[in-house]
Amino acid sequence: MLPDTLKAQVKGYLDTLAHPIVLEESSDDSEGAREMHELLHEIAALSNKVSVSEDGTATRRPSFMIRRADARTGVTFAAIPMGHEFTSLILALLQAGGHAPKLADDVVAQIKALPGHYNFETYVSLSCQNCPDVVQALNAMSIINPNIHNTTIDGALFQDEVAKKNIMSVPQVYLNGEPFSSGRMEVAEILAKLDADAPKRAAEKLNSLSPFDMLVIGTGPAGASAAIYAARKGLRTGMVGDRFGGQVMDTEGIENFISVIETTGPKLAAALEAHVRQYDVEIISSQRAKELFPAAKPGGLHGVVLESGAVLHARTIIVATGAHWRHLGVPGEEEYRNKGVAYCPHCDGPFYKGKPVAVAGGGNSGVEAAIDLAGIVSHVTLLQRGSKLKADKVLQDKLYSLPNVTVLTEALTTKIEGNGTKVTGLSYRGGDGADHHISVDGVFVQIGLLPNTDWLRGTVKLNDFGEIIVDDHGATSVPGVFAAGDATTTPYKQIVIATGEGAKASLAAFDYLIRVPVADAERAAA
Template identity: 60%
Template structure:
């Protein structure tokens, strides 16, 4: 299961284990059970601290295994073989169970310990999902901290019947005590906010006591991170408020064009951004959504929690999100057949029929990837021709289980009330309406800026982007913007980082000039 290089790395990690770990396996005669047993035995062979035992539990999924200390009830279970993106989750679970420190602040650890109740979590993941590990690792850590929390991470592709029965059509998907708890990328703080109902009110009170920032950045993506670093290096009071640190980068599978980094994955890049920001004196306030901008000599950002943050200058870097097709049924069946991440959710549609909406690079890449998993792919492009690079189009047309439809306008996503069962589109050449029976729809038609909360307070383009000049300045003095949320051409990570740095330098220049102007006015008044 593990190649020589991976074994060497894992052995080095396992040297950090300071107490015994017991892996309890629940197996049957299947090939997957044999694979799992082989993996567990290989891991145990790398350290004397780990032992493997097999048990027969009628209620356990097979293949699965738990991780715990001998003689204690384990809180972590993996149903399936955690390789791919989940191999890191397995390694962390081993290290943390074995005594390696958990990287959470003391206040968060105490909050987890104080949770009152019994919490049995189940998370469905796919091995190709780059968003799933954060959820799996968050719940695993919580299970280690609080013995009343249990977590089972389940490979949805391996337990297909269970996935169908529970209507899991997007990952990661969480269940708590048998009930749907939520889906999508989620961290410890977001989970705690849902479990600890008083935490939002406490957080709002803490935020209200924040001093006036010199520069407050709204958004934690590449542009926001760069702005925070450049501001902090100037020695001014800097804050970052964001719903989730990393932004859209967290949903990016592979990054191969960021200068100086040959290749990386979005989530890894996002972690590196956050770690770099935290090297400086930056007040990071995450899991917070901005709802209103109130300009003034001291600008205000009103948050969904009710708190109000104040700053002399503001940098807006709220990024963008997947654009919706806007057809009836799309929102109703989101997560129930309508998806936006083929890498994450594609394995859940194994052997099924799907459509991809969009003929640009992202749409064609999605269709190519899905064709290796699903039974059939229909790609629907609004224009007369595909817009993807020629090399991608050539690859797509070589696949026997793909049909390409151009001049197709998606008019409806249909379903049976529980899940998607088809799509309706209009042939724009003939105006004829047609229907395709299928089980999944993957939307890949670009991005829309996150600016709804700014309408009426700042100048926006007809596309909803924040209008900025060459220095990142907006229509409001002292308010700057950077990244995909702005009118700057080419939505690329490397450009967002540069624009974030530029906006920060412009904000600092504004602070200096404002300070000088204030001194001049004060001298004139007292003269």
């Protein structure tokens, strides 16, 4: 199953194992079981510290557990973890073999101290970019605390189980048989749900931090660029955000980031994080900004309140909070979210194999989604409210070449319909003014982005679209507060532009710091 080049890489990883590990296989006579058996024996053949046992007793088959040879529990995959989950497999092998998960000491102590037993089941798609974050977080926790166990389940391999639970989006996590979470999560967010006092302790720790010279809010390309430039200037730099990479994490293929011929969103996000971590940057993850309190006078300290209740202070702020998917805002959208209404075709597309779906949106994102889905589903209906598609010509040419795609222009989606459990159809108003209905099992919304700036209303000037108004230096209407990336009025929301704008805003903030004296009140308190 593994090409020779990949085998060589895996062998190099396995050579670093500190302890022997066992791949405990629970099999049946399915095709998936045969593929799993082949994969496990290929891995075992690469190291004398890895063995396969075919005596697994798991009820969910096919599946396999990765455990230390002297342990009874470990990490379980009810999946053939290739695609985006291959990294999860490699990490599980390494961690079971003695490599400690890369988590802060206080986080490890918190995981070890969790009371009770936790049996997680994580449903994924191998094409989902966000699923590995959840899988790897829960796997790491199960390595640290033997009372925690995680089983990663490929929905395509266990379709009856997915249908019974009515799972139509991933990642979906169950804890002890009950729904626990939906969507991307990191260790800190999982702990916050398991440990009621975790948010309070985190806030207390953050409140004790000294003021920053520069605080970057946002961990996407613009934020990463800004933080690197600030740290290279020797500034005390902080960086706060929900997830590294931001919207980049939801991007499957990237072919226009100059000097990188081709990559994926998760790979670029990982590279951004690795680059930032080369510098002395205080990274505050799994946190969101809630409110900004501008300094009373130029040179003073700005305050940023986080959703956890913590307050951070800094002489300069760079807002790089990016954007999020725009919603249709029609009846049925909220009711059937994750029950047929989806926003990530790469993550959730496999759940609609052989079924009819609709895509709302005729820009690049919508057309790309329709093209991707056409290879999976029975039929795609693309609805564009305008008179023509807005996507690049090369994408339109590809779209119109597909036999199972229908394009409807001047089609305004008015309602998403369902049976109370899942989506069954969609209504739209045509250019003739009449209402029409199509029967679909899923609706993928791809109508653009909205800036993540609601928390700034009343403090910095925004335009009618909610974008932060910036000048040619990235300065906002508040002295000492700068902004960059998709949250701003800068045209063309592109990764390469965001990185440049982040660098520019950081350099402008540095120039501000060296030219504006520290406010008297702050100097007196120092």
